[in-house]
Amino acid sequence: MKKHIDDSDMLACGELLIKHRLTIAFAESATAGRLAAEFALIPEAGKFLKGGVVCYDANLKCSLLGVPQGHLKAFTPESKIVTCLMTSGLQKLIPADIHIGCTGLTAPGGSETEDKPVGTMFLYAISANELLFSEQAVFRGSPEEIVLQTVEFLADRLLLQLKGLK
Template sequence: MNVTDLLDRAKVQGVMIATAESCTGGMVAAALTDIPGSSAVVDRGFVTYTNTAKQQMLGVQVGTLDAHGAVSEQVAREMAEGALEHSEAQLAVSITGIAGPGGSEFKPEGRVCFGLAASGTPTHVETIEFGALGRDKVRVAARDHALNLLSTGLFTLAQK
């Protein structure tokens, strides 16, 4: 994914971007803002590592966290939608997962849930099983996947 191209497309479309990140700790926002001029399209990034931060900053519901856990498509959906609601963005991506080490039988290391919310379109969620690649590699893979999702979201918004 060429981040410069993504930012150029967002600028042409007049789309602002927000990120809501847990296991990547701001890596998507950093990748976007590493590019000079990114302030024209990057509105803000939320790093919500704890459940409390997810609730306070993004409006993730306690009931959703209790029923599904932080690493779930349901929480990824609420994170992405909350990022849109709490920003000036028209496109938001969210990431919540288990980078490792560790995990459990039910939520293994390398499981990452993503959300993509765009104004006026249904929110897309998905889970990717990256496997036990090690913490650094899972986080990089999640960052890159989120950037690709943003590119897809720009395409979707352009078709509206």
């Protein structure tokens, strides 16, 4: 059972964020702050990490990040559209160059379906109003393993974007 992160991509992200003088902020649900926490462990994180919002409870998605209540009912709190709206709401709360949102299902009892099983995670990243990536992935394992895989997946996707900068 995997209990730690392969941090090579994370370290590379930190180096490139610093090199390009970019800052980052997170809106997290299923990962419950783990994304921000892992990025905070990167050397010199204070140069790029602005902070994050944990909105594990669906009502916080509405009250803190401005996700319309009707969207939670229509699309479920763990969905691509809600992740997108959370990320947009984060832009209004925390000034940063890159905003990343994450929702998903790490354990039974949420909005899982045959098409959206436990382990389904949604990531959405924007810079200004430009989409960097929108990903849906399915991971397997315990809730902790799903979260760790999500952190690594995010670092990989972000690193691809950062390597493309000049």
